[in-house]
Amino acid sequence: xxxxxxxxxxxxxxxxxxxxxxxxxxxxxxxxxxxxxxxxxxxxxxxxxxxxxxxxxxxxxxxxxxxxxxxxxxxxxxxxxxxxxxxxxxxxxxxxxxxxxxxxxxxxxxxxxxxxxxxxxxxxxxxxxxxxxxxxxxxxxxxxxxxxxxxxxxxxxxxxxxxxxxxxxxxxxxxxxxxxxxxxxxxxxxxxxxxxxxxxxxxxxxxxxxxxxxxxxxxxxxxxxxxxxxxxxxxxxxxxxxxxxxxxxxxxxxxxxxxxxxxxxxxxxxxxxxxxxxxxxxxxxxxxxxxxxxxxxxxxxxxxxxxxxxxxxxxxxxxxxxxxxxxxxxxxxxxxxxxxxxxxxxxxxxxxxxxxxxxxxxxxxxxxxxxxxxxxxxxxxxxxxxxxxxxxxxxxxxxxxxxxxxxxxxxxxxxxxxxxxxxxxxxxxxxxxxxxxxxxxxxxxxxxxxxxxxxxxxxxxxxxxxxxxxxxxxxxxxxxxxxxxxxxxxxxxxxxxxxxxxxxxxxxxxxxxxxxxxxxxxxxxxxxxxxxxxxxxxxxxxxxxxxxxxxxxxxxxxxxxxxxxxxxxxxxxxxxxxxxxxxxxxxxxxxxxxxxxxxxxxxxxxxxxxxxxxxxxxxxxxxxxxxxxxxxxxxxxxxxxxxxxxxxxxxxxx
Amino acid sequence: xxxxxxxxxxxxxxxxxxxxxxxxxxxxxxxxxxxxxxxxxxxxxxxxxxxxxxxxxxxxxxxxxxxxxxxxxxxxxxxxxxxxxxxxxxxxxxxxxxxxxxxxxxxxxxxxxxxxxxxxxxxxxxxxxxxxxxxxxxxxxxxxxxxxxxxxxxxxxxxxxxxxxxxxxxxxxxxxxxxxxxxxxxxxxxxxxxxxxxxxxxxxxxxxx
Numbered sequence: 001x002x003x004x005x006x007x008x009x010x011x012x013x014x015x016x017x018x019x020x021x022x023x024x025x026x027x028x029x030x031x032x033x034x035x036x037x038x039x040x041x042x043x044x045x046x047x048x049x050x051x052x053x054x055x056x057x058x059x060x061x062x063x064x065x066x067x068x069x070x071x072x073x074x075x076x077x078x079x080x081x082x083x084x085x086x087x088x089x090x091x092x093x094x095x096x097x098x099x100x101x102x103x104x105x106x107x108x109x110x111x112x113x114x115x116x117x118x119x120x121x122x123x124x125x126x127x128x129x130x131x132x133x134x135x136x137x138x139x140x141x142x143x144x145x146x147x148x149x150x151x152x153x154x155x156x157x158x159x160x161x162x163x164x165x166x167x168x169x170x171x172x173x174x175x176x177x178x179x180x181x182x183x184x185x186x187x188x189x190x191x192x193x194x195x196x197x198x199x200x201x202x203x204x205x206x207x208x209x210x211x212x213x214x215x216x217x218x219x220x221x222x223x224x225x226x227x228x229x230x231x232x233x234x235x236x237x238x239x240x241x242x243x244x245x246x247x248x249x250x251x252x253x254x255x256x257x258x259x260x261x262x263x264x265x266x267x268x269x270x271x272x273x274x275x276x277x278x279x280x281x282x283x284x285x286x287x288x289x290x291x292x293x294x295x296x297x298x299x300x301x302x303x304x305x306x307x308x309x310x311x312x313x314x315x316x317x318x319x320x321x322x323x324x325x326x327x328x329x330x331x332x333x334x335x336x337x338x339x340x341x342x343x344x345x346x347x348x349x350x351x352x353x354x355x356x357x358x359x360x361x362x363x364x365x366x367x368x369x370x371x372x373x374x375x376x377x378x379x380x381x382x383x384x385x386x387x388x389x390x391x392x393x394x395x396x397x398x399x400x401x402x403x404x405x406x407x408x409x410x411x412x413x414x415x416x417x418x419x420x421x422x423x424x425x426x427x428x429x430x431x432x433x434x435x436x437x438x439x440x441x442x443x444x445x446x447x448x449x450x451x452x453x454x455x456x457x458x459x460x461x462x463x464x465x466x467x468x469x470x471x472x473x474x475x476x477x478x479x480x481x482x483x484x485x486x487x488x489x490x491x492x493x494x495x496x497x498x499x500x501x502x503x504x505x506x507x508x509x510x511x512x513x514x515x516x517x518x519x520x521x522x523x524x525x526x527x528x529x530x531x532x533x534x535x536x537x538x539x540x541x542x543x544x545x546x547x548x549x550x551x552x553x554x555x556x557x558x559x560x561x562x563x564x565x566x567x568x569x570x571x572x573x574x575x576x577x578x579x580x581x582x583x584x585x586x587x588x589x590x591x592x593x594x595x596x597x598x599x600x601x602x603x604x605x606x607x608x609x610x611x612x613x614x615x616x617x618x619x620x621x622x623x624x625x626x627x628x629x630x631x632x633x634x635x636x637x638x639x640x641x642x643x644x645x646x647x648x649x650x651x652x653x654x
Numbered sequence: 655x656x657x658x659x660x661x662x663x664x665x666x667x668x669x670x671x672x673x674x675x676x677x678x679x680x681x682x683x684x685x686x687x688x689x690x691x692x693x694x695x696x697x698x699x700x701x702x703x704x705x706x707x708x709x710x711x712x713x714x715x716x717x718x719x720x721x722x723x724x725x726x727x728x729x730x731x732x733x734x735x736x737x738x739x740x741x742x743x744x745x746x747x748x749x750x751x752x753x754x755x756x757x758x759x760x761x762x763x764x765x766x767x768x769x770x771x772x773x774x775x776x777x778x779x780x781x782x783x784x785x786x787x788x789x790x791x792x793x794x795x796x797x798x799x800x801x802x803x804x805x806x807x808x809x810x811x812x813x814x815x816x817x818x819x820x821x822x823x824x825x826x827x828x829x830x831x832x833x834x835x836x837x838x839x840x841x842x843x844x845x846x847x848x849x850x851x852x853x854x855x856x857x858x859x860x861x862x863x
Contacts, residue, residue, distance in 0.1 A: 057801045098802040140801060141838020166803050170839040202803035206776030213776075213801060241721075241774065241805055263718065275714050277774055278804030 034396030047127025058095025074110035126288035142170030151187035166280035168213025227261025308406030317551035327392030502532030565607030
């Protein structure tokens with residue numbers, strides 16, 4: 001009975017959610033595809049129970065506290081503070097509504113399209129039930145005092161939190177390098193490591209080079225987000241408004257991901273809705289998606305604690321690796337033709353990616369990027385990320401696919417095709433490498449994606465009492481920068497990634513990511529031949545410690561077994577396959593999942609077991625999509641009726 | 655003999671004419687509170703125009719049209735339209751969104767509105783003042799930085815009223831950024847930046863019917 005009630009409640013939420021989100025612009029399939037995601041138990045993912053943060057010059061308005069003209073009843077932050085916990089005053093520090101709009105992208109509950117053109121683009125938030133706490137800094141501009149206040153505000157809400165920062169600061173001097181050495185960037189990275197906070201920072205944009213707010217976009221430990229714009233109705237082009245003239249100095253690139261930031265429909269102050277532009281609005285898409293993943297993890301940790309689901313799933317490095325590794329690069333629909341090739345990449349080989357991302361010129365793709373060609377002879381191994389798009393376009397649906405298998409420790413045996421791990425290196429050199437052996441064979445011609453992230457270490461130059469807390473007057477120790485290719489790797493333990501044929505050595509690696517200037521490695525590589533593979537996490541040096549914590553996420557495609565139940569061979573087990581089974585039931589072998597030469601109830605059972613799975617997930621121990629469960633629930637009467645009808649003919653036994 | 659009374663009247667007429675002529679020479683300041691604008695302080699919110707309230711897409715499509723091209727070195731010129739308020743906005747929409755060529759010749763005796771705009775950028779562009787002296791119109795503005803990572807575009811409908819026949823020139827001039835922003839570390843945009851972001855100077859002619 002309890003289960004039935006549960007199901008009805010779930011069905012209600014699924015129905016309501018589907019109606020509330022069906023036409024969403026930036027959170028639907030043409031956006032980040034976060035709408036309709038569900039927990040393991042099928043309940044909607046909405047950020048419930050998850051804390052997220054927001055830091056900028058102002059704070060969002062609080063309905064019932066600030067005036068109705070300034071607040072929006074659909075945007076209900078949990079709390080708002082000034083700086084490090086000072087009380088707010090009504091209608092002050094609202095910064096022209098910007099913080100309210102940013103908050104709305106994350107937590108708006110508005111699913112009505114009242115005041116905008118009737119296009120159905122209601123400004124519903126990505127994680128409307130998340131608890132948003134805001135902390136506004138009080139000093140504008142670029143000065144040491146302004147940097148101090150920013151860090152104080154961030155520290156106040158950072159603990160274990162995912163913090164959106166749709167803001168930025170000028171450099172102290174125009175000639176300062178963007179090398180992560182400013183007191184602000186040092187402070188932001190220190191907060192990440194000290195409080196295990198995921199800092200999501202809006203990237204640079206706009207044409208005038210004289211008005212950049214580049215700090216702390218040169219951070220190492222968080223994520224810097226550029227904005228995407230629509231192309232053909234889909235958010236998949238790097239916005240022409242992003243500005244890369246103030247990218248991180250040297251070979252390091254600043255951008256982690258792109259997300260919708262162009263023509264974003266939002267809930268504003270009062271009852272207004274409007275369309276806005278900016279990386280300000282791209283960043284909260286990422287922050288709120290992280291909140292959805294956190295909610296998924298918390299439910300698993302509570303209800304199914306295991307080696308797969310524990311505290312490690314909360315680490316900011318894990319979120320960063322998962323979000324980046326699951327980003328879209330090329331649409332996996334069998335139409336993408338790589339430059340110089342004549343044939344498209346067959347469907348199912350591009351890990352189920354949902355859009356082809358193009359650069360600012362509207363044409364170039366990942367294949368034209370410096371970051372492409374991670375083969376052992378390619379230049380891409382030195383450039384983990386693309387300057388414009390980072391790892392690609394945020395996709396919440398794929399991020400959940402990436403996250404759902406749970407933590408997979410390399411010490412526990414072979415790992416599934418999709419997974420992630422929070423690990424620690426055990427020293428330098430190949431012999432100490434952490435080796436992740438992938439279960440089964442990888443399909444030749446398919447792509448594999450692997451992302452490795454870790455923190456740089458930031459220490460105090462001056463740490464007043466109370467120690468190990470940032471106090472006014474404290475300062476951080478910059479590193480010595482030769483200015484040639486900053487940063488030199490003395491501030492990080494340098495890690496590398498290698499893809500190796502199973503049982504091989506680094507000397508026999510087929511692909512690698514071996515940049516020495518940042519704290520991200522990323523391989524996106526086409527498997528040359530079907531076979532067994534493993535990837536290695538190698539610590540190259542020990543500049544800041546003999547071991548190094550890291551997170552790694554991976555996604556590969558299995559060469560087998562065949563995806564049972566995928567009767568139409570489109571790479572996914574769904575209702576279309578059921579139709580094939582029904583039309584062949586008892587009369588042919590076109591829906592023969594068990595290989596016994598007929599189409600019968602056993603084949604249906606295999607279809608049922610794999611419902612919702614894709615070719616890429618078959619070996620990942622993933623569970624069926626809740627949407628597929630809904631489909632099954634809706635189809636059940638039809639299936640039963642069909643089966644009863646067939647069985648009544650007496651030709652088969654149930 | 656000319657009667658004294660006649661002389662007095664003639665003198666009075668001359669005096670009034672002279673005063674009127676002097677008045678024409680004096681600069682006329684157009685109050686910002688009479689300007690319909692988007693994202694500009696002291697002006698009237700353009701979103702309160704009936705044309706926008708009844709059809710929000712009108713303004714949104716206009717805003718979308720103010721997206722700069724990646725390689726554009728300079729913005730388009732400002733322009734004038736017939737009418738004020740709602741009518742002016744609709745005509746401005748036809749130019750900026752519909753691609754209509756703005757009118758250069760306009761009839762005397764009808765209300766005219768100057769359309770000032772700036773493309774999407776990481777600055778606010780705020781009008782400082784609009785002054786007309788005879789056939790010369792000067793629009794001054796300033797850039798205002800903000801620490802939010804948003805980009806904004808601005809548009810202002812500046813009512814010029816009924817203008818006498820003549821050849822008019824409209825100058826668009828950049829004022830210095832407030833000192834406080836420089837003290838906070840914000841750089842003043844270059845002239846090249848301004849040229850790309852803000853509509854350029856333009857001319858128009860008013861002719862007698």
